[in-house]
Amino acid sequence: MLEKGKISSIQAIMLMISMILPTAVLTVPAITVKSARQDAWFSIIIATMAGLLIAWMVVNLGLRFPEKTLFEYIEDILGKIPGKILGFLYIWWFLHMNALVIREYGVFLATAVMPDTPIIIFHIVVVAVAAYAVRNGLEVLSRANQLLIPTTVLLALVFILSIPNMKLSRVLPLFDAGLFPIVKGAVVPASWLGEIVTFAMIIPYLSKPKEAYRVAFLSILLVSFFLTTSILEALLIFGPNLTGSWIFPTFNAVRMISVGNSLGRLEIIIVLAWVLGGFFKIGVFYYAAVLGSAQWLKLKNYQPLVLPVGIILVALSILIHDGIVDLLDFLKRVWPPYALIVFEAGIPLVLLIIAVVGRKGGRKIA
């Protein structure tokens, strides 16, 4: 096996949270609120259902082929050539998604924190550090994440401090927008929660694979909880009209905190969570792309791929979009069908059906 490390279930949950949450907290609220308005939290519930379903599919598949990752069992299910083609597409998807994440990471830092710094500096810095983590393997990545994820708790504390700014009437009346906008608003968060597909790369390295279901479901539920919290944070403070106008509503909501005229300017905490969380998010997808490529190429060692993939990531993240308008438009319109329907739900579903019908895979799950 290429990866010799094993991670515990707790570490896996934390890693999955870091993999989905950071970009979701900042970019998803505005997109969802624009469509579902004050019922955006309900959109998240719908998205959670989709996320749980995808998580179930991925774990079900993974457990049929113990000790194998997505790239290995895809060939077992579909045969060599189609398996290779789909595997290649997944490598592309991991790279593409990561390039988007890196771009979001840089865009936020460049617009909200350091406007004079060229965006590529952020990209190079974060990819370089992620490369080091990925080279050291899954265990190192998970342990570092375990150490630093408590910054999310800090974020929750900051949200508590903003309670005086909140008014419940801002999220009323319920179900004002109607069903269609709510469902439409659920699409983007669902495509985020669907990133749990990447869990397929990690299942073989769980120290207790039996707990894979629990890990996947708990990760989705916790992410949804935090996502709902951050959407409500913005909605209860700004109301649906204003929340939809900001690009990073949670950031603005945190900027508003001023306790007793002395404790204020806490937005650096959201920046801190972003810098650390973003790093792990990038790290996980980076790892998935590197490990997947190595398995696709049947290499004995994935380390030689770390550097070239990193260079591709930095270059791609710069080339992929012209600017933030382009990026957000892509995330809103192209990303959901492309990621959610094809890579997150479509292909895993087809694989699962073929595996079940063709009775492929080692054992049936309890």
Add this chain to the structure above:
Amino acid sequence: MLKKIAFLLLLFLLISPLEGCWSRREINEIAIVLGTGVDWTAEGKLRLTVQIANPGAFVGEGGRGQEATNWVVSAESKTIEEAERVLAKMVPRDLHWDQSIILVLGEEMAKKGTNMVTDFFQRNIEPREIMWLMVAKGEAKNFLETYSELEKTSAQAAGFLTRMKTGYSVQLWEYAEMLASKGVQPVATRVEVKEVGVTPGLDLEKMTPIHKQVEISGVGVFKEDKLIGWLDEYETIGLLWLKNEFIKGVITIPSPSESNKEVSIKIRRGSTKIVPEFDGENLRFTIKVKVEGDMVEQQGREDLAKPDKIKALEKEMAEEIKRRAIVLLQKAQGEFGVDIFGFGDDFHRKYKKAWRELKDQWDVKFAEAEVNIEVEAYIREISLLGKRASSPEK
């Protein structure tokens, strides 16, 4: 060893985005803006005025005592950013908006439309969304140029006055929220420069001329982003009540049996509930106000510390509140024809289907609506005196 070096190098890389050495600005390289004003000039240009702190003068006794605490500069241009660039040529340091407490719009600017201005302050990261938004009677420039007693600068004075909640105060984001909603039209604090008080010197010749001081004097009423009128302080208190914001106000009512003598009631707390009723045709609002107050002053000599007298006072107090509310409602429905109270938002919460049809003509509907006011008033405390402790009863 090599691994350790590589590790340290990477650790350094990871934290480098957090400290921000790239675009750092030291405190002696920035000009801290305390207050910002925007006027619309007669030539049809925007005039940006900034009040810049002179940090040396803030140090107090140990510092350079007698210096002016601030410096006010203006620049005219087509947009705010462009005006800022013009200012950059005059101000030898980088303008730093982070500490700007207030954003004052001149009267002409507010009439022209606030959208031209507020976007800049929301879009950019330095100005904060918790700036107090104000409309100056006259020019914003005059307002910022005013010297303030007690506080160091007029911007700080205005900031403190709003923070003390002596009148209606609104932050930039609240204004934006009101502007974005169809169920409420925005209002913003009105500020004025007035001549108030003198500073007595040791001998009369050194007495300073009459001070000009900033003052909060009611609110400006907007229809969408354009200023259409004013409410004075008296009406503003009513506006606060109807918007369910109770500040430390005073109600003065005549004494029950001595109508030429007054009694002051200090408002402690209160709440307002707005109940919309709609039958598809007629629109009616019932406003339920509940106020609690303490009697703090009595001019007359009758003994008010009796349950029936307090009941009479409470009734009088309720009447007074009702009167104020009616005057204000008539003004809003008649003269302005805009819903500054947010009745539309309350209506939206109760009748979400009907709202979809009414929202685009809400101000018309609001102006036609029937409004009932029910006031419950209570007097809880009468402070330290029971009955008046002066000249004996006849």
